[in-house]
Amino acid sequence: MKKELSKPIKPSKGSLFPASKGCNAAVIEFLRKGIAHQLFESVLVPVEVPSGNSFAWILVRDDALFENADILPPVMTVQGGKALSSLTKHGSTGMKIAAVMRPCEIRAAIELAKLKQIDLENVLLISMDCPGALPIQDYVSNPEKGKEVFSKAIKAGDIEPMRSVCRTCIHFSITAPDLHIATKGIPDDEILIIPVNVKGEKVLEGIGLTCDREIVEWNSEIEMLTSERKTLKSEAIPEIKERTSGMLNLAEVLSKCISCHNCMAVCPVCYCRRCYFESDATELSSEQYLDRAAQKGSIRLSQDVLHFHLGRMSHMTMSCVSCGSCEDACPVDIPVAQLFSAVAEDSQALFEYTPGMSLDDALPLRIFNKDKELCDIERICADPLKGCDCK
Amino acid sequence: MKIQGDVDNAIKVLLRGLLEKGTVEAVFALGEIGDAINYLLVSDPAKIDSLRPTLPFMPANAANHLSKITAGGGLTQKIAVVVKPCELRGFAELVKRESGSRENLIFISPVCGGVIDFDTFYTGDSEKELAEYWKAFYAGEIPSNIRPTCAICEHLAPFNADVTVLPTSEGCELFSNTPAGADILAPIKEDIAEGQLDETRFEKIRDARISNREKFFEELKLEDMGIKGLVEAFGKCLGCHGCSRVCPICYCALCAFDSKENEFKPDVFDKQLEKRGGIRIPPNTVFFHLGRITHMSVSCVGCGMCADVCPVDIPVASIFTRAGDAVQKLFEYIPGKDFEEPVPLSTFIEDELTEVED
Numbered sequence: 001m002k003k004e005l006s007k008p009i010k011p012s013k014g015s016l017f018p019a020s021k022g023c024n025a026a027v028i029e030f031l032r033k034g035i036a037h038q039l040f041e042s043v044l045v046p047v048e049v050p051s052g053n054s055f056a057w058i059l060v061r062d063d064a065l066f067e068n069a070d071i072l073p074p075v076m077t078v079q080g081g082k083a084l085s086s087l088t089k090h091g092s093t094g095m096k097i098a099a100v101m102r103p104c105e106i107r108a109a110i111e112l113a114k115l116k117q118i119d120l121e122n123v124l125l126i127s128m129d130c131p132g133a134l135p136i137q138d139y140v141s142n143p144e145k146g147k148e149v150f151s152k153a154i155k156a157g158d159i160e161p162m163r164s165v166c167r168t169c170i171h172f173s174i175t176a177p178d179l180h181i182a183t184k185g186i187p188d189d190e191i192l193i194i195p196v197n198v199k200g201e202k203v204l205e206g207i208g209l210t211c212d213r214e215i216v217e218w219n220s221e222i223e224m225l226t227s228e229r230k231t232l233k234s235e236a237i238p239e240i241k242e243r244t245s246g247m248l249n250l251a252e253v254l255s256k257c258i259s260c261h262n263c264m265a266v267c268p269v270c271y272c273r274r275c276y277f278e279s280d281a282t283e284l285s286s287e288q289y290l291d292r293a294a295q296k297g298s299i300r301l302s303q304d305v306l307h308f309h310l311g312r313m314s315h316m317t318m319s320c321v322s323c324g325s326c327e328d329a330c331p332v333d334i335p336v337a338q339l340f341s342a343v344a345e346d347s348q349a350l351f352e353y354t355p356g357m358s359l360d361d362a363l364p365l366r367i368f369n370k371d372k373e374l375c376d377i378e379r380i381c382a383d384p385l386k387g388c389d390c391k
Numbered sequence: 392m393k394i395q396g397d398v399d400n401a402i403k404v405l406l407r408g409l410l411e412k413g414t415v416e417a418v419f420a421l422g423e424i425g426d427a428i429n430y431l432l433v434s435d436p437a438k439i440d441s442l443r444p445t446l447p448f449m450p451a452n453a454a455n456h457l458s459k460i461t462a463g464g465g466l467t468q469k470i471a472v473v474v475k476p477c478e479l480r481g482f483a484e485l486v487k488r489e490s491g492s493r494e495n496l497i498f499i500s501p502v503c504g505g506v507i508d509f510d511t512f513y514t515g516d517s518e519k520e521l522a523e524y525w526k527a528f529y530a531g532e533i534p535s536n537i538r539p540t541c542a543i544c545e546h547l548a549p550f551n552a553d554v555t556v557l558p559t560s561e562g563c564e565l566f567s568n569t570p571a572g573a574d575i576l577a578p579i580k581e582d583i584a585e586g587q588l589d590e591t592r593f594e595k596i597r598d599a600r601i602s603n604r605e606k607f608f609e610e611l612k613l614e615d616m617g618i619k620g621l622v623e624a625f626g627k628c629l630g631c632h633g634c635s636r637v638c639p640i641c642y643c644a645l646c647a648f649d650s651k652e653n654e655f656k657p658d659v660f661d662k663q664l665e666k667r668g669g670i671r672i673p674p675n676t677v678f679f680h681l682g683r684i685t686h687m688s689v690s691c692v693g694c695g696m697c698a699d700v701c702p703v704d705i706p707v708a709s710i711f712t713r714a715g716d717a718v719q720k721l722f723e724y725i726p727g728k729d730f731e732e733p734v735p736l737s738t739f740i741e742d743e744l745t746e747v748e749d
Contacts, residue, residue, distance in 0.1 A: 077627070077629055094658065
């Protein structure tokens with residue numbers, strides 16, 4: 001039953017919903033209806049914090065708390081996948097929850113569900129067309145200006161002020177939600193709510209909304225934007241690869257790292273309670289420090305900067321959704337998200353895996369495909385007689 | 392000892408000599424790696440050139456590195472260590488917590504004008520910032536580009552240094568405070584000025600900082616903050632806990648606030664929501680900071696690492712320094728002043744705090 005509900009359908013129609021007061025107000029109205037029709041009891045949504053300088057995830061039940069909710073805040077604070085994990089990692093809550101998150105946050109949630117860090121049983125995932133997010137450090141230093149820049153950029157469809165990984169993101173629309181709020185190519189005074197699976201369809205039905213609007217115009221708008229982004233991406237990736245290729249360049253890019261591990265702490269995919277690279281296993285003895293210094297003449301501290309980043313990369317690259325949280329959290333502005341995203345592009349391509357697009361796509365490192373896997377790299381066939389694609 | 396010329400060069404001459412003569416096995420000091428500044432452990436005299444021992448910059452509180460290097464139970468070979476006064480104080484607090492050993496470490500520490508914050512140093516023109524910094528310092532003023540907690544720090548001069556360095560506009564002066572300090576200065580002994588460091592020579596900066604401190608604390612109004620004020624101050628916290636990871640006092644391998652005990656079970660969310668109508672996810676944002684304050688404020692050395700590492704610029708260090716100031720005054724304790732003095736919360740004196748306890 002559960003599987004049936006989350007089985008994706010090919011979206012072809014959606015339900016137009018009035019948005020005369022803007023997208024945010026419309027989505028909140030929709031959420032209120034969902035609560036009123038008892039389709040879910042609470043909503044996980046970003047709400048502006050009391051001092052007005054950022055946003056926090058609030059699980060809202062009391063209607064008054066929707067007042068400062070912003071379904072698409074100018075910044076990504078705690079990655080939504082991480083917030084949902086905090087809420088459900090010890091099991092499903094008794095109540096049904098609707099979570100309104102950016103597409104890459106949905107993707108992180110899907111990866112975390114595969115890693116058993118999220119229980120999606122009672123969760124309805126709702127995403128929206130994402131215009132990107134502003135760098136958080138810029139925003140908190142001047143929230144008023146940030147809001148202005150963000151809303152201007154949305155109106156103009158301008159990706160330039162957004163974070164570097166947002167500028168090259170091609171998964172900015174439907175990823176793997178239950179419902180998607182489409183705004184691109186839709187008139188300003190309406191939103192198009194698209195069910196992506198049976199679970200989503202049932203919610204629309206429950207509210208009494210009919211899906212009678214074709215999504216063709218929205219779809220072609222998304223396709224056009226995707227192709228623009230692909231161009232930006234094809235320009236950006238070789239650039240960061242060149243900057244970081246080889247041990248020396250990589251060491252140079254990471255030279256400012258102060259080993260605070262903020263990148264790991266905010267990464268939705270780095271879910272380990274205690275990172276291996278903070279464990280006793282990576283500690284050196286006094287003698288080892290002195291031996292290394294004697295051997296090389298001079299060593300940097302911390303000793304494990306490269307080891308940490310490469311290790312973290314090897315642990316999470318397959319599930320990296322390029323959300324950019326790591327770079328936002330870096331106090332010394334290392335382009336860590338750009339680096340990890342570029343590497344993830346290659347490692348994921350190797351396994352023909354796109355993280356967070358479906359619960360049914362198994363994590364590549366969890367399965368072994370005896371006949372076909374990595375022949376092109378290993379240059380040996382698991383069973384030459386049987387034959388495979390490897391030539 | 393008065394040395395003419397660049398202060399870093401003077402210290403480097405001393406350090407190179409120590410390595411060449413085998414007085415020490417290695418030198419621990421700030422140095423350059425490309426465009427970045429990190430702590431380095433150097434044993435080849437030829438590699439001393441890359442050091443910037445007195446650079447007013449703190450990529451990590453050195454206490455954390457020294458703790459890792461010595462936590463195994465004390466060094467068997469000598470290392471000369473060039474660190475700032477608050478780093479030395481942080482290390483003393485760690486040693487008291489059995490997270491490090493001072494054995495075979497020789498401490499060289501400058502009278503400190505404060506450190507330039509990460510953003511200013513790395514995104515600005517660092518050489519220009521440094522020029523401005525030293526100009527102000529030599530004029531007996533507080534440089535404008537330092538961490539906020541540096542501008543209110545009254546402990547400019549190091550405690551427990553074997554050698555104290557006083558940077559001057561002509562070069563620097565070195566003072567040996569211990570037999571170990573005298574030993575390392577011995578080869579250049581003929582130049583050593585007799586006597587102790589005369590603290591009146593930087594009294595102008597210290598006085599300015601003390602009066603800044605009072606004003607700063609008054610304006611912070613921590614006493615009046617209440618839970619509402621704390622929610623406002625920490626509202627934008629991302630929960631990355633970078634502040635605790637870079638803190639020299641937060642030495643726990645797994646912070647209580649990152650442990651399973653601090654996570655809510657599903658039914659707790661249900662109940663909380665029932666009661667309050669809404670709940671922040673992840674929960675316990677203010678609780679984490681208050682908890683950390685109670686755990687480390689008695690030993691907070693005001694180094695400012697926590698604020699510098701905060702991705703959303705919460706003035707963590709200002710708030711923690713203020714809380715630390717109050718707790719430390721209550722116990723008449725200056726963290727890191729003495730390697731032997733017990734940490735107040737690990738000792739019990741029967742007559743203690745009668746005025747509080749009634």
